[in-house]
Every structure is written in C-alpha cells, then in structure tokens.
Amino acid sequence: QAADKKLVVGFSQIGSESGWRAAETKTAKAEADKRGIDLKISDAQQKQENQIKAVRSFVAQGVDAIFIAPVVATGWDSVLKEAKEAKIPVVLLDRQIETKDPSLYMTAVTSDTVHEGRVAGEWLAKQTGGKCAVVELQGTVGSSPAINRKKGFDEIVAKNPGMKIIRTQSGDFTRAKGKEVMESFIKAENGGKGICAVYAHNDDMAVGAIQAIKEAGLKPGKDILVVSIDGVPDIFKAMSEGEANATVELTPNMAGPAYDALIAFKKDGKAPPKWIQTESALFTPDTAKAEYERRKDAY
Amino acid sequence: MTLSAPGPSRNLPQYGALIAVLLANWLLFPDFFAIRLQDGRLFGSLIDVLNRGAPVALLAIGMTMVIATRGVDLSVGAVMAISGAIAATMTGAGWSLPAVLAASLAAGLLCGLWNGLLVAVLRIQPIIATLILMVAGRGIAQLVTEGQIVTFTSPALAFIGSGSFLTVPMPVVLTIVALAVTALLVRATALGLMIEAVGVNRLSSAGAGVNTPVVLVAVYVWCGLCAAVAGLIVTADIRGADANNAGLWLELDAILAVVVGGTSLLGGRFGLVLSVVGALIIQAMNTGILLSGFKPEFNLIVKAGVLLVVLLLQSPTLTLFLPRPKGARPIGTVKPPVAPTSGGAKP
C-alpha cells in the first residue's frame, strides 16, 4: 500500500577492505539514487558482530528492507529471525550464507565463488594443456572467498594430473603481502624457473605478484602466467600491458538487481527466485583496454 | 646514556636469536644466503629480510623512544597509511617529489604532535591517546583515497620503494640513515638521558628540572616521522596507496621488535640498534615461514613459538647467571679536575 512513499533500505556492508568492496558500496549508492531509494549504509569494519548489531538496529529503526553482505557464511539465523518476525525482507549480497531455514532471507544476489575458482582453473588448464606448476596466493586464511576460490581451483587441478600447486601461502588479499609472498616463492623455486603460473585469489595480490616477478628479472605474463579473480581496473591495465593473462570478473553491481527484485516484491508481492546469480565472465588481454575504460569510473 | 642496553647479558640474546633464526632459515632453504646482482640491485632472500624488515625497523626506531618514556604508540600503522595515501594522491595529481615528500612527512609530524599533546598536556594514557588516532587515522587515509587503491606511475616516488643506492635497496638505506640520525640525536645530545629519566620516574625528573612535556611531545613527533617514512616506503614499493591495509597491525610488530630488542615496556633504558635487530629477527622469521612452505594455517603458531623462545632467552630469571653488566668502573679511576671548578663544596 505504501508503494508511493520512499523505500528505506538498510545495507550492512562488510567494510572497505579492498578496492572492489569500495566499488560495490559506491554502485549500491548510485543504483539507489537512480531508483529514488533511501539507502542507509552501516560499515562493519570487517567484523561480524558489528554486522549483527547493524541488522538489529535496522530492525529497531523499522526499515523496509535489509541488505547484508555477510562477512562469513555462518551465524545469521538468530538475527535474521528477528528481521523475519518484524516482517522485513532480507537480501544477501555477493556472498551466500549457511542456514537450515532458507525462508529467513528473500533472495541472494551473488556470484558463485567456487565457480570463480573453477573458471580460473579451467582457463589455465586450457592454456597450458593441463601441464603447469602453479603457485597460489591465498586470500585471508579462513575467509570464505579464500576457501571457495581455492576449492574450485583445486577441483580442476585434481582433474589434470599434469597440473599441481607447488606452493601456496596467504597474501591476505593485499598487494604488499602478495608481492612479499611472490618474492619468496620465486627464490624458493630457484629464481622462478620452476613456476609456470601464479593463481591469485584476488587481483590486488596479482598486481603485487607482477611487480615481484618483474623485479626478479622475469616477464610476468610470459615467463610466469598470471591469473586472478575480481576484475578491478588495475588488472585490466596490467593485461593491456601484457603483464597479466586472465581475470574472472566479480561484478561490483550487486545492489542493482537486488533493488529491482525488492521493488517488484513490494509492488505485487511476487517473491523473486532464491538465488539471483551474477555471471562470472572471464576476461583476457584482447578486450582489456576497452574493459578498463568501461570500469575505471565505476571504481 | 647507553645506545644499546648495557651489558653483554642484555645484548647476547638478541644477536644470538637473530643468528639462530637465520641459520634455521638456511637449513630450511639452502640458498638462503645466496646473493646475486639483479638490475644493479642486490637480490636474494637475505636481502628480502632486510628490505621487508625496513618498515617495521623504522617504526621500531620511533617506538623505542616512545616506549622508553613508558608510553606506547598504537597509531603508527594508521600514520603509515596516511602518509602513503597523501604521497600517492599528490603524485597522481602531478606534484613534484619534494613537495610530495614534504607533505607526507608533515602529516606524520602532525600526527605525532597530536599524540604527544594528548599524552603530555591532557595526560591521557598513551594506549588510549594513540588508539584514537589508530582508529580515526585509517579513516583519514581512506578519506584521502576514497577507499580505492590509488596507484601512481612516477618512477621518482617508486624509487624510494624499489630503487637502490650502491646496489643497496632504498628501504634499507633509509632505515640505516634514520637509525644513524636518531642515534646521533639522542647520543650526541642529552635527550637520551632525559627520555630515560622521564620514563623511569616522571615526577623525579620534573623535580630535577627536566622539561617533561617537551620530552614527551618530542618522542611522539619523532615516532610519527618514522612512521611517515615507513608509509612512504610501502606505498612506493607497491606503487599504490592501500589505505585500508597499509601498515595494518604493524604497530604490534613494532612493539614486539622493541621488546625483543630488550627495551622494557616499563620505560627507562632503551637500545635503538637492538630494536632494529628485533625487527630483523621478526622479519627473518616471517621470510623463513614463507620459504619453508608450511601451510599458512601454521604461520601464527610457528611465529609465537619462536618469539617465546627468543624472549625466554632474555628473561631476567634466566639472564641472572650471565656475566654482570660492563661499564662498571671503580671509583676514582678518573682523577679529579686539577682545580675543582664546580666548587659548592671543596673536598
């Protein structure tokens, strides 16, 4: 009935730990303005307890809908119950949660992080004819994208006997650590000669790794292939300079589809599908330049 | 005052530990000590230890003096982020290197001043006083970068991170310079003595006429400057300012380095060189872990284990039996002045 009055959406965002995350927030704002939605963002500084607090106080404020980008898959049941009791629809953004009771949320707009890992792995397998000694730069130990992107990639490795991960360490999703870890990988694999490719759980670490490879006197993209995930502008820049080989995009525009689903739901109460999957497209150097132009202001 | 904490009984453990860790790395990884020239720049794991250890070493230099005054500075990580963010954005906006450096250092100086004033004038407990900037500072840095990783291409700034001087990587050079300057500052003047005095007993020092507020502000300012330099290095190194992650949790490593270096958190005697050694021990450990190929899940446990051993080595309970501090000098080995100039009382 209150379709005319402005929708108020509370968005519990994880934080701004990476460029991608900041872009997601930015687009969420932009898309909200397009649709004349009043968006309340609460930044959890990478802490689940803060996200739960945020959801609770959104309920207390009586918003029309709650978006959550869950920092971790588990631990949402009790607070989502409160939202349900208050009849506030919940939409999950960019990460799924584990729950016995799917009715706790209306829908989830996410990519499939395990799938992302697979895509990256398949590309690498194809490139190298299934023969490649890979070093892996993991995300933060214990974080769900790190776990899933590893899982997906490992599936492919398992399928190709010629492929194997010779070294894997955590680069905490950051450039600095990515570079430091890659440096030691190169030393450890006698000057990088033993390494055929580096698989990074996100682009930032990949960018760091590229610098490490260069400083070791090798050619990133040739001597050592570079494949990573996210699709942030800098990796496209690197690709256009031939220093990176592939990235799997994770679109920062998660909120857009969510708003549409929500508005439809509010108008004629038709519930959206449980999972609105954003596709995980793989990009390669040939399109890099154009893609970079397309993105650089979204970030 | 003593530049490095007095007595072999205090120095032995640090150097011993450093050597031990390096040897351990060598056992894990035979070419650990192998060094070659790569594009006119020394290249090898040992160099990595120095190079990657530089930021923490710089922080440790500043932190040592803060801790010597019985304080602590939790904001250094955030200050790194701020100076880095400023450097990257200004460079991006096309400012000249000198201007960029000046601005970043000025930022560090201001942060230090803020901390110093909170501690010395408002008498807020150091941990909390600096916690404020630790939280807000990172926000300020992100405000500058708007949450993005601001990248730049200027080779001039990048040189600070990955350039080299006489084949020695710049970060190492900068650290050595900072160490030398600081050492000069505290040793060639009476500052060191006053820092230690304030740290041991603020009341007594004030009673003896020491200008305690100024001393306190000074050390925090210096700490801020060191942090700013460290921030420049990491930014220059990755050719971009990562406001959210630059220097994250590095304050803990810095404090750790200082304590491993044998300076007491209760203030007083401090050893600059030893703090740098402490930083190197920590970095050698991290590099070793990376080279070893352990699963990352084990990183923390290994780190903690090694740390405890190093610290146990210098625990008073155990060092009790080591030879007593040097520098003990029987009275009167210095012959009294020919004519007692200071003659309130003539012997």
Add this chain to the structure above:
Amino acid sequence: MTASTAPPSAPLLAIRGLSKAFLGVQALDGVDFTLRHGEIHALLGENGAGKSTLIKTLTGVYQRDGGTVALEGREIAPRGVEEAQRLHIGTVYQEVNLLPNLSVAENLFLGRQPMRWGLVDRGAMRRRARAVLQPYGLSIDVTAPLGRFSVATQQIIAIARAVDMSAKVLILDEPTASLDAQEVAVLFKVMRTLRSRGIGIVFVTHFLDQVYEVCDSITVLRNGRLVGERRTAELPRLDLVAMMLGRELEAAAHRIDLGPAEVDSRPPLASFKGFGKARSVEPFDLDIRPGEVVALAGLLGSGRTETVRLVFGMDRADRGEATVDGRTIRLKGPRDAVRLGFGFCPEDRKKEGIVGELSVRENIILALQARQGWLKPIPRRRQEEIADRFIRLLDIRTPDAERPIQLLSGGNQQKALLARWLATEPRLLILDEPTRGIDVGAHAEIIRLIERLCADGMALLVVSSELEEIVAYSRRVVVLRDRRHVAELRGGEVSVERIVAAIASETPHAIASETPATGSGAEVRQ
C-alpha cells in the same frame, strides 16, 4: 628442618653465619645475631652496612646464600614475607611500603581481612582498623586512600600494621626516620608494652639517643660483617660510634657564628610576600639572604613540606608574589626554580627524588644537565669526574658510579640526591628532612658541608624534625602550626626550648585531627 621442641633456654631468634651477596657486593658476610624473648635489640651500622639486607634475608624477601636462622630453636627458612608472617614475624621495612591506592583499613588488614560467610567483612575491618590506630593517637578516616596522608602518617600506619601482626618478633627498619618527637614517644610506649609481653623487637635507627632510650642490647654491623654485640648499659656512646665507623668521630658540629647584623645587612636573595595556596598553606612572608640557614620547624602536617614545595614551584602558589634578586618572578614549575639556581631534596625520596633505574652518575648530573638544556650534553668524562668527586666527598657507599641508584642503601640514595643539587652549585638549596636515614658519620659530614656551603654564600632552607640539628646550624627558625607560620626565632633566640615552646603554645597534638583534607598537599603527592 629439625622439628625439635625448643629448650626453654633457646633464644627467640638465633641467626648464625648469615651471608648474602648481590652482583658485585657482599652485603652480608657470615653475620650472627641473637634476639631474646622480651628484648629490644638495636641493629646499628653505617649506611650500606647491611642492616636492611639482614632483615630482608631474615624475612624471606631475599634468599640467603648461607647460614641458619632458628626461631625458638626451630630452624626456619621463609620463602616469602607471607611465610614469615605466618611464623608471627612482623616487619616494617625501610621506606614506607604500603599501598597508596588502598584504603588505610585495607592496608592494615591486607591478607588477613576479617571474614564473614566467606566474604570480607568490611564493617568489622573498619572498626578494627580504628581500634588498631587508636593507641597511636591517629583518628583518621580509615576508608580514605592511604596515599592522601603524609609520609609520617603512613609510617605510623605501617608500624601499627606490623605490631598488630607480630605475636613473636617485631622488626622495625628505621621507623622513626620521618617521625617527630611526639610520635617517637608514642612508638616507644608501644614497644615497651610489647616487650613486657615477651615479644622480641629488632630496632634499626640512626638516632643514638633513641637507642639509649629504649634498647636493651646492640648489635653493630660494618660492611656486611658483624662487629659485635653489647649490652646497651655497658657501651658508652663514643665506643658505639667507634664500633660503627671503625674510627673516632671528629668533634661534633659547632655553631656557625655569622653576626646577625652582617647577614641581615645583605639584600635578600629571595623574598616571598603573602605567598600561599588555597587549601594548602596560609599566605606567609619569608626572606632568605645569601649565606644564611633558615629552618622550618613544626609538627608533622604543619605544612613545612607544603611551604618548601611552593617555594620550589613543585606546587603552584595561587597568591602572593616572589622576588629574586629584587626582580619579581613567576614560579610555574621546578624548571623555573632550577634556572633561578634553586635546588630541592624532597621528603619522599623514593617517589619524587631518585630515578631508580638510572646509574648513580646519571642521577647526580641530572639536575645540572637539565639546567644546561638537552643541547649541551655534559661530556661523559666530566660526568664521571663530578660523580666520583661527590661519591668521595659524601662517602656514598657504592661499588661503582654505574650502579643503578635503586640498588643503593636508603641512606646512600639520600646522599646521592644531595650530590645532585650540590653539583648545580645552587644559590638556594631547599632540604626537606635532609638527614633522614643518614648515619652518624655522614650526618656530621653533611652538617659540616652545610656550613661550608653557607660560608660560600649559598642560602639554605631546611625542614627537619630534629630540633638539635636545626639548632646546630640555623640562625633563623620559622615555626609552623596548622599550615600557618606562627613564629620566627632569630640568632640568639634559637634554642630547642624556644622552638618547642613555639610549636606547643597551642594544640599540641595536630596529628590527632588528621583528615585527608581534599586538595591538601598530601594529595598533591599522589
């Protein structure tokens, strides 16, 4: 552990061949000491002789290197104070060792609080605290934090605690150092009653009169070795001093004779008009001329310390004006005073005086360096010269100038502080209880020193509870009562009797009324 039942003849406490060494010092070297039932036994010796170490080793603070200790014939080796207390040995250690953050009552009963249903009975604790303090004429708010009270008051509380705990042995390490005549009298009364109950008391002091007043026998240490034990009655003063110093003491200090006229004619070095501070000391006028010694006398709590703290700028005066060399000056803090050439040895050595971890040398040159500013460091060689000169001059007992001052014996720390200020060649030196805890030899030495300094034109402002001492060297005495300057005696008038009269002329027992008055000087010391 020979658990043999004590033969009736066995002494209360028998220490045999006790030894204790610290890095570089043999603090105790095979010392024997015997304490009998119902005896007050003086433990005497120069600063650094090993008295406190003996006590701490005996009570398990330090672990002995060798020797045996028998309590009523039964061997004991307490591994900590707690255990010593369980053996009914109560101790007051040198320098008040109570907890400023706890209430008086909690300090008195820490570790032995009255319990009710498994919980501390705070009511009972308060009541019993008042009872315990009653004999000492202290009727204070026992719920107030201890830190609010003056050193003297804290000392009394420490004594009360120890007395209340010790059923067999009571050990007192320089308990009278910060007390004045009245409290000392009270203390001695208590000690005598304990003696009559068969309790043995070990009493460390540097006041020989007190020794001859209460002690039955005397044990003397020198450089960590036993010199000998005597019955007090059989040991003339001079022999005792000789035993302590290992030499005869030169003729005691003589009066300085500056004709009043001569000094009064000089223009005052510093003069204070209506100087004072709310809730601290009433406004007072005070002139100090070069070369004269002005003493402040009064009961504890009379405001002597506050007065001198104001003069040195430790506390900020909020009224009146100070002029130095005729120029009006504002004392914003000690630094200003130091620049004016003032020096100040505080009453609370541990808290406001020494910089414990730093070496004797650094402690001695600290003030001088501070005045020169950090940009003009004193060369190491020069520092060592200065340090060595004063170590020799004041006979500071330390193996070397690089030893952390906190490891020195109490009296030697006091001397080092004096040295700190002498090194700055001050024009006005302020001493709050300067000879506290200093042995007879050094005592005489310091008084002689004071005279020499004045002869060189230095002015002195001294707070001391020892009237004889005051009379010995001061030619002008300001008497305080209840934070107010009530009388001033000059030249010929200065005598113990006159001072006592001035102090006593009204409310003889200031202490009886002690309250932790908010904002009082005591609080400043927190």
Add this chain to the structure above:
Amino acid sequence: MTGALQRFLPLIVTTAVLVVGFLLCAAQFPNFASWRVVGNLLTDNAFLGITAVGMTFVILSGGIDLSVGAVIGFTTVLLAVLIEQGGWHPVPAFAVALIAAGGFGAAMGGVIHVFQMPPFIVTLAGMFIARGLGFVLTTDSVPINHPLYGELNDMALRFDFGLKLSLPALLMLGVVLAAVVLAHWTRFGANLYALGGNRQSAELMGVPVARTTVAVYGLSGLLAGLAGIVFSLYTGAGYSLAATGVELDTITAVVIGGTQLTGGYGYVVGTFVGVLIQGLIQTYITFDGTLSSWWTKIAIGVLLFVFILLQKGLLVVWAGRGGEPAEA
C-alpha cells in the same frame, strides 16, 4: 563522606556521560528511545562485557591481556568441532571449552610470573597461539545445529513494559555482579588492587604474588572462554576469525570506564558502563546510516576523544584540580 564521593567520582562521571549520550541520541532519532534498543545494547555487547570484566581484573593487577579476542575465536571453533564433528552434547563441550580457556590464561600467567616477562608480550604470543590453534582445528566457519542452541537462543526474560533480556545479556549482568563481589568482598580482590598499586610493596606485605598473577590471567581466560560460548550462541557457529580486534575494544571499554592502565585504580561497574558507551557509539552510527567506511572510523575516533575529554573535564570541574591519580 566527601571522601566516598571523591573515590566514586570517575564512576559517577562515566555514568553521567553515558546517560547524556543516550539522551542526545534519543533526541535525534525517533525510534532510539525504545526498550528494544536498550535490549539490543545489552545483548549485542554481552560477549564484550564479559570479556571486559576479565580484562578489568588483569588491568587492575597492573597487567594486560591481548589474547582474549583470539581465545573467544578459538573457543567458538572448539565448540563447533566438538559438537558438530565430534557429536558431543553442548554442555560437556562448554565445560571443556571453559577449562581449556581458563587453563590457557593461567599458563600465560605462570610464564609471566616465573620468567618475569612483560604481560603485553606474553599475551600477544598467546593471541597468536590461540588464533593459530583455531586455524589448525578448522579454517572454515562451522554452523552449530544442535537443538539446544536454538532453545538457549529463544530463552529470554521478557518484561511487560517491553524490555527483553536475552540469555547473553543476563549472563553478562550476572558476571558483572559476581565480579563486583569478587573485587571488593574477597581477599583475592584486595590482592589484585594491591598488586596493581605497587608490586614490590604488595610482595613486602605478604601478598601471594605468584598465586594471584596466575589466578587473574586464568580468570581472564575463563571469562574469555565464557564470552566465546556466548559468541557461539549469538552466531550459532564457530569461526576461527571471530572476534578479531576485540582485545582493543575491551581495553578501550575498561579505560573509558575509568580504570587506570597502570593498575590499582578502577571499578568493574565502570567497565560495564564503558562497554555500553562503546555500544552506544556503534548504534548511533548505524542509526545515522550516512557514514561511509572512512567517516565511520573517523567518527568512532572523534567520539572516543570526546568521551574522554568529557570525563577529564567533569573530573576537573567536580574534584577541583586533579581528582584522579597522575598516571606518570
């Protein structure tokens, strides 16, 4: 009785600050002054409050414990592994967790005392170890589906005027009360204050330093373990990265609550208020909802600063100069 006022002044001031802060928020946001918000404040900060109590004791004794956050994380993982993978019943699992956490704390206390090592460092190492152990158990987050968890979560005390106290909230309140008694009506409490006041003096007065040190870190560990249980109830899962950085939040709460980091001065109740003040700041920012990530950080810092200034200011005004002991 001005003496008493003097002593409780910091406490009174802190509480005043909390009330004023709440009123200001209520004035700005219509739905703020609701029992629901109050209930949330208590529930959401329960684990923080419980941890902070332990931290208060440690700090009162002159130490510090940086391991609490990691211990919470470890506890949640341990519970998840025992209950889900080991098929244990929660109750024995709770017992084991508490024992493990308490033991861990006590061990740190032992090291600190025996080797006279700075607590800051020992507990920092403890933090690494606890997190590390969590990782070793499992890196992914494990949901706990045992029915008892659901029941415990639904358990709550509902007042007819609208306030709802969940189990965590009740636990926290209980712990705070118990802590007050422990601090002021037991010998252990007195010994803590003594230790923090001056270690040597305490020793010379016969305080059992060794026992007290071990006990206080053991207690802190135990409470961190309890907080871990609460956290696992709260999230119904175990996660090795849970409660990162909580050590700093707790220390902040303790200090805002008026406890001296140098030890010896402070009150448990103050800490409780400090926790609520922090929660208030959080809630305010969420209600505002316009702050970007960075402005959030800046706001938190600024508000922290303001609260501390308010405290100092009020203290000076009410107590005349320098009511609190100088921390030099």
